[in-house]
Amino acid sequence: MKANVLIIGLGLIGGSLAKALQRHDDVHVAGYDADPLTARKAFKMGIINSCPPSLEKAASEADVIVFATPVGATLRLMEQSKFWDLKKDVILTDTGSTKAQIMEAAGTLNHAFIGGHPMAGSHKSGVEAAKDMLFENAFYILTPAEGVSTDQVAFLEELLSVTKANIEVLPADEHDYMTAIVSHFPHLIAASLVHQLAKEEQYPFAKQLAAGGFRDITRIASSNPEMWRDITTQNNRMIAHQLTNWMAEMEGLRNLLLDNKPESIEQYFQQAKTVRDELPIAGHGALFSVYDLYVDIPDVPGVISELTGYLAEEQISIVNLRILETREDVFGILVISFQTPEDRERAKNCISKRTAYDTYIS
């Protein structure tokens, strides 16, 4: 496909998208950042093909404009874009973690706007953290504004296909409700746990003891505060709704603690483990589904590398591997996950052809 793309904001997400777009033969990626040093760095790193000094001029030459800025800045840029001399059929899109306010603003624009949100990221920010494979296998949500044609959505989908993300169209309010559950509210919990540790005065040594568990659950508290300020203020109602649910959950948990019945406490953890273990594999995004193949393998060294070697020879990509600790109710012990049902079918045939191991689809 042929297109001039302008990415505004060349941090983790804009930089990663620019890198992925380099996979197209005929797509020119221009990059702009409020920080000129970032734009020059992105150009030197080969992430973008040009770094025009004038935002307005670059915008007027673009077929697609991507706002990859914190969502507060995106709203301001969308407002400014009303004064840009844009091509009539330009497509505007964004990468923001919130969608409702962005789509409300999109309704005031005179050009096609398709909201976007790749459900993948990191606590790291900046162009140095950009990765061309960041969005692979993650969901990439699109929220087309009213009046946007299916051809325009299809064009954007084709442009984004090189990210290898799973593109899904969703209404903005549903997007914001669900991301409040799986992304925005958990961010507040992570930050609050860190605050609770910071306030500990009786035993300051507790900070030194913070090991795997605390670090795992609070990793995201190290993210860019400006980005999370904007996400939180734009989606505050949905997040507050989750907080209300959480407080009720905590009240129940307090009663569980005060009752101190071992069976009830174990059951609470068991139920959480069951739900957590059954979540679609979180390859990159939280809303990501995979296709599992169960393989009954003997307990001898080298079996896993043998199997993955056969799959590699037949160019079948694996998304995840795990070993089940129980054989109850499942036939296999090694679970290999694939991105598509077709890959799983090819893998099943490959393993059946080249080994004596039984394979099952649950």
Ligand SMILES: NC(=O)c1ccc[n+]([C@@H]2O[C@H](COP(=O)([O-])OP(=O)(O)OC[C@H]3O[C@@H](n4cnc5c(N)ncnc54)[C@H](O)[C@@H]3O)[C@@H](O)[C@H]2O)c1
């Ligand atoms: N970080 C994540 O995990 C993640 C995941 C998915 C989506 N998002 C969303 O993508 C967007 C970008 O996030 P990021 O992680 O890349 O942030 P980032 O901090 O890594 O990069 C943002 C970039 O935008 C630039 N910028 C800020 N205001 C600007 C302006 N007015 N004009 C031009 N450039 C400006 C900054 O200089 C910076 O280079 C945000 O809206 C965020 O909500 C983030």
Ligand SMILES: O=C(O)C(=O)C[C@]1(C(=O)O)C=C[C@@H](O)C=C1
């Ligand atoms: O992995 C992380 O560090 C993230 O916080 C990524 C994460 C998320 O909450 O899952 C953060 C914000 C996004 O909009 C999408 C993805």
